[in-house]
Amino acid sequence: MTRLILILALAASACAKVTPETPKAATAIKADEVLLRVKELQSAVLAACWPDGVMAPACVPGGISTPAMREFVKATIDVAQVSKAVPVGWQATVKASWLRAKPRILALGPFPSAVQIALGVVDTLIGSLL
């Protein structure tokens, strides 16, 4: 498994990156990169809540709790709304929104490992925004 991951990592790093031509486009690309990670986090949370993919009034026991799922989902919606509405200067707003939501989310842990990893990626990425 580890070998497969390392091969994939090397293949990924070998891919040429395409650079957008204008600063505004570059900013939008960065915003979209954050959104794609947030989307992965949302998917991991929903899969932990409803492994069969069918939404119900409560999460299936043994995964993530319903209150935790709802906090996660609200945070992902907030980030999406901010990114969409504030294309210029969105970084500070997204960061502030995430920092408000993070303590509420962490208080509802622990989480399944897939959610924990996706959370770490989003947290690192948003934390690195300038």
Add this chain to the structure above:
Amino acid sequence: MSPLFWLALIEKIAIPELQRWLSQLNADGRTVTEAEIMAKLELDANDIIAIGQHALDATGGA
């Protein structure tokens, strides 16, 4: 392995859907425009909002 190692690895592996999209446009000999990027951004944001809202509705509303 430390969590930082895994995070770095995940960052490398997750070949971004975004890069694939840009590469495809480039392969087609096209230059991606600001408008196209903004449209994609909006589409991805709307997707997160719609699915999230659906999940909130299923569990008792916003």
